[in-house]
Amino acid sequence: MKSPQIRVCARSILAGRAMAEPLLALNEVCAGYGGSIVLEGISLELPERGSLAVLGRNGVGKSTLLLTIMGYTNVTHGTVRWRGEEITARLPHRRARAGLGWVPQEREIFPSLTVAENLTVASRPGHWDLKAVYELFPRLAERRANMGNQLSGGEQQMLAIARALMTNPLLLLLDEPLEGLAPIIAEELTASISRMTADHDIAVVLIEQHAEVVLSLTRDAIVMERGVIVHRALSRDLLNDATTLDRLIGLRASKVNNDRA
Ligand SMILES: Nc1ncnc2c1ncn2[C@@H]1O[C@H](COP(=O)(O)OP(=O)(O)OP(=O)(O)O)[C@@H](O)[C@H]1O
Numbered sequence: 001m002k003s004p005q006i007r008v009c010a011r012s013i014l015a016g017r018a019m020a021e022p023l024l025a026l027n028e029v030c031a032g033y034g035g036s037i038v039l040e041g042i043s044l045e046l047p048e049r050g051s052l053a054v055l056g057r058n059g060v061g062k063s064t065l066l067l068t069i070m071g072y073t074n075v076t077h078g079t080v081r082w083r084g085e086e087i088t089a090r091l092p093h094r095r096a097r098a099g100l101g102w103v104p105q106e107r108e109i110f111p112s113l114t115v116a117e118n119l120t121v122a123s124r125p126g127h128w129d130l131k132a133v134y135e136l137f138p139r140l141a142e143r144r145a146n147m148g149n150q151l152s153g154g155e156q157q158m159l160a161i162a163r164a165l166m167t168n169p170l171l172l173l174l175d176e177p178l179e180g181l182a183p184i185i186a187e188e189l190t191a192s193i194s195r196m197t198a199d200h201d202i203a204v205v206l207i208e209q210h211a212e213v214v215l216s217l218t219r220d221a222i223v224m225e226r227g228v229i230v231h232r233a234l235s236r237d238l239l240n241d242a243t244t245l246d247r248l249i250g251l252r253a254s255k256v257n258n259d260r261a
């Protein structure tokens, strides 16, 4: 006799629906550093090619969420699944090999390597090669022979993202990529990120202080407060919901209102 599980599968196939596993799924995850818990009961799912904005005030655990997805924190409860497989205890380098790409808040590029060397050092076969990342970031093509420490902040950020792309990830985690950048460079980088997600088979989780930017770049959004998810919405709905934005992230939401006034 068939198990209930198999019967459910058979029904679903008969109904013509693929049982697509999410690319990434966190279920009731509690995680932190050493003995201290930062994330409490985080559940979320991201489909292939999905895009998720992570919003929240300073210190609420946004970076810790990305660190947890990459395997750098201490998970005390819950599970992390990648393409249906549990990876809760998997080491970070093995997650990277499985297709998780991460650009940390501190852009960690190699200062004494050239732009081209920074890019090729981590490359893996796939769409994203030198030609493709130079097309996405023409500024890096111009600077290809410069050393990492000769780049502006914006160019360093582009290099950090391009280097992560060279590993040909299925998911890219971006932690405040626009932080500290001059407006014109931030705009250029936003356009590149937008092209990257629109034109290619890549999913993104994007943390950003500028709510209006991140919500226009993503499909789904979560807002965090003290280690928990306090709001979930479609990004376009949240972008138009100034009251909720104002309540949950305050000043940044006021900026949206001002920009729209
Ligand atoms: N390496 C660490 N060891 C111990 N505690 C940490 C560590 N990194 C962060 N924390 C703590 O975890 C909490 C969440 O920090 P996190 O950096 O994830 O917040 P965030 O939302 O990314 O903040 P920001 O907007 O300032 O980048 C904070 O209380 C912080 O002090």
Ligand SMILES: [Mg+2]
Pocket: 062, 063, 064, 105, 175
């Ligand atoms: Mg952070």
